[in-house]
Amino acid sequence: MREGFKTILKFLEDDVASEVEQERLYNKFALAAQNTSVQTLFNNLSRSARGHRDAMDKLIKNIAQDDHNVILYCTLCGWGVDFGKSPFVGNEERCPVCCQKFALVETDGDFSLKPLPQ
Ligand SMILES: [Fe+2]
Structure with missing residues (x-):
């Protein structure tokens, strides 16, 4: 597992757990529903939660396999500063806008930016 994604991975894993629980509840509600339109609603919500879970699982997998660009927001203008895939601490990039x-840099397992003199 690459370093630098500690907090992002924690949020993604928490979100996956939340989507799994939502899917379970929506399936349960769909089974209990008496009205077919309500069943359809909960089945659609369940499918949506499964889609969200799959998307986050894919993102977690991409991070684990270094198949994910490291893009951090410029601390001056807010634009994305792209360090590409598999960057190393100490790599330097310029904001494309400002x-x-x-x-x-990496602090406590998370990547961040250190402004350098011009
Ligand atoms: Fe910038």
């Missing part, structure tokens, strides 16, 4: 130069 041209501020940054170094990629």
Whole structure:
């Protein structure tokens, strides 16, 4: 597992657990519903939760396999600063909008930006 994604992975794993629970509840509600339109509603909600879970599982997998660009928001203008896939701490990139130069740093398992002199 790559370093630098500690908090993001924690949020994604929590969200996956939430979607799994929602899917379980929607399926339960669909089975208990007396009205077919209500059953359809809960079946659709269940399918939606499963889709969200699958998307987050894919993102977690991509991060684990280094198949995910590391893009952090510029601390000056808010644009994305793209360090590409599998960057190393200390790599340097410029914001494509304001041209501020940054170094990629890691603090407590999370990537962040360190502004560099121009
Ligand atoms: Fe910027």
